[in-house]
Amino acid sequence: MTKLITAVIQPHKLDDVKSALEAAGVRGLTVSEASGYGRQRGHTEVYRGAEYTVDLVPKVRVDVLVADEDAPGIAQAVITAAQTGKIGDGKVWIVPVEDVARVRTGEHGDEAL
């Protein structure tokens, strides 16, 4: 079986998280730019004196597919790498995946990781 680990992190922690994943033996990952807010909320911007409250803050989303038994350790590696201890550090979650296929070869399951 396979698990999907998704981490929404501070953009400037991406390098650290990437290195931690490489060290944990993860061979591939998907990164996307994301926007959102948690308890941190947003910030204000001023254009010619008009103030705008920007609720959504830029974040980076990292998705990795891993084998069942590796999931807790890899998730912990991501958390350790992404942590600054300040509000706005983000979230990490794990969900079960029914099937994974490698498009090039057609392999399924853990072989496709």
Added chain:
Amino acid sequence: MLDTGVTAWMLVSASLVLLMTPGLAFFYGGMVRGKSVLNMMMLSFGAMAVVGVIYVLWGWSMSYGASVGGFFGNPFDQFGLGGSFDPVAYLDDEETLFMPTIVDVGFQTTFAIITVALISGALAERIKFSSWLVFSGLWVTFSYFPLAHMVWGGGLLSSDGPFASIADPIDFAGGTVVHINAGVAALVLALIVGKRKGFGKEPIRPHNLPFVMLGAALLWFGWFGFNAGSAYGANDGAGLAWVNTTTATAAAILGWLLTERIRDGKATSLGAASGIVAGLVAITPAAGDVSPIGAIFVGAVAGVLSALAVGLKYKFGYDDSLDVVGVHLVAGLWGTLALGLVATGERGLFYGGGFNQLAVQAIIAIIAIAISAVVTLVLGLIIKLAMGWRVSAEAEERSIDLAEHGEAAYETIGARAVSEVK
């Protein structure tokens, strides 16, 4: 006799001023949302197209042709640069002017174009391109050419006019003809056309501030043609106008940024770009008639005044989208009036000239306001009744670029997956 130095400089100046309008397109284009940037830029390019044709047909003649009561030149006198027009006649009403008239036609064309384009900042993201083109042609004919004639063509507001008995009115490069004229038109049209959907309720942020700064830089560069070119010579007068233009503009950046720092907490890039334009506008009428120290005063005050004025539209509820009123009308008025304080040669109040210069500057400003307000009101309402100003609410919501021009400025996933190519 032909002075090739002056002629060459005036050709360069004309080219510089022409570059201001694409510069303005970037300045304005960066300030609107990404879904409206092409339409915003096209309003400037559209003004180039319409006014560029009209100017040689009847623009020159209405500005510098035989005067009709001091109000405007007879459009048929030199229609199409024919009639009594002589392209190689040298302007020689002052001893230093020795260039062919046709060069002046080119120089003046570019002023008419930029003045019309300036107005478009008040109409961002909501008007029909066709209505804008028709308005451009009508407004330049009924507001710009008459004012150009009155101030520069020997008309009512010139040194040959009735107010010159108080003091010689000064408008070196277009505080009244260009900036007050465009600023008032912008205010009147913003009221006639109405607000953008969501104005004052949802955030309408500038989508590309580097474009705004690029535009401001091009405007500053082009403005050397506008102001130093208006000296009509390659001489000390042009040099003074050049130095005053830069000095006032630099001071205006400081004035605007200081105001922002105190009021909002941060000095912004949009503030710097806006300060540049406010300073350039304010020094325009004064560039040849103040000292560089006077220019610092004119520019710094303009930066502060305009930075404070751009908030008024929220207070009064009119959508002058890109602050043509706050920047061009306010700084244009200030520069025109400031001459009454700091015009050199014992004219300004601070130089022992008394109140006469200030009075005459106020008179030409008020007359320019009145003419522009009345003409714009009439033309704006005619367009509203005959063609309508606004695009549909749906087009405005979705994208005016798509609705009016069938284009999108930026690539999206949707645009990359084109389903059919004919």
